[in-house]
């Protein structure tokens with residue numbers, strides 16, 4: 001393919017979903033990928049994950065059927081079975097894909113996800129994270145982001161725009177096709193903000209959830225999605241970052257996307273405590289059971 005046929009893909013949001021989409025888009029060949037992140041750094045809520053990633057673990061006598069049944073049971077009737085099956089069937093390939101992204105030489109990965117524990121709701125140990133290093137836990141979410149960020153930024157035909165918030169999707173005149181995004185760029189030194197349009201052949205929304213804004217209103221005065229879909233949780237403490245404000249949901253809605261399961265929020269009854277390991281400590285809500293059972 002010649003450079004003239006080169007396509008541009010915009011990915012909105014630099015968490016694990018965004019970095020994955022960006023790498024996969026790049027790997028299609030002759031595609032310029034622009035990753036747009038509204039925060040100073042990429043990482044999103046993905047940076048906060050500490051328990052690990054679930055995948056069928058044959059070493060623990062785990063099976064496809066056990067993982068499917070555990071997930072359906074935990075979902076208590078609200079799961080879509082076809083999606084559960086997809087999740088389970090793609091869990092091991094997803095884990096392998098992550099490890100592969102860390103290869104410095106073919107077959108020599110630097111990412112180790114062999115520490116496996118049994119978390120709540122699982123009948124077998126299948127939650128994978130990095131083994132401790134020098135007696136200190138390695139925060140798995142941070143490690144995954146670091147791995148994928150290194151991989152993506154090693155490519156030539158890419159751009160990473162941080163401090164850049166996607167405000168709107170731009171459509172063609174028939175309002176059928178999304179042809180780009182309107183962004184608000186912030187200069188971190190002067191705080192000056194400028195609007196700009198960026199055009200692309202495809203736009204991928206990976207801008208996360210909406211549980212980081214727990215008040216009734218967002219900082220810009222709009223009512224929060226939480227107040228719309230889970231008003232009972234307004235002003236409840238959250239483990240999400242403030243960036244999880246539902247921008248992607250609103251962007252999708254603006255071009256006619258449909259929503260589903262918006263009232264289904266993961267609410268975790270946790271108490272604050274610290275896991276100590278030498279001088280290193282982490283705050284452990286969902287990670288806590290996995291550290292206990294490991």
Ligand SMILES: Cc1cc2nc3c(=O)[nH]c(=O)nc-3n(C[C@H](O)[C@H](O)[C@H](O)COP(=O)(O)OP(=O)(O)OC[C@H]3O[C@@H](n4cnc5c(N)ncnc54)[C@H](O)[C@@H]3O)c2cc1C
Pocket residue numbers: 012013014015016017018036037038039042043044045046047048049050051052053054164165166167206207208209239240241243244245247248285286
């Ligand atoms: C404390 C905590 C612990 C967790 N532990 C685990 C765990 O152990 N295992 C597990 O599987 N899951 C865990 N989760 C859930 C998991 O982290 C999330 O499901 C996952 O990170 C979501 O990834 P994402 O890429 O969709 O979103 P995110 O990682 O949140 O990324 C979205 C990104 O989009 C950016 N963005 C949003 N709007 C815009 C915009 N308008 N313009 C530009 N950028 C925008 C955000 O700033 C953010 O960086 C945990 C979550 C939390 C909060």
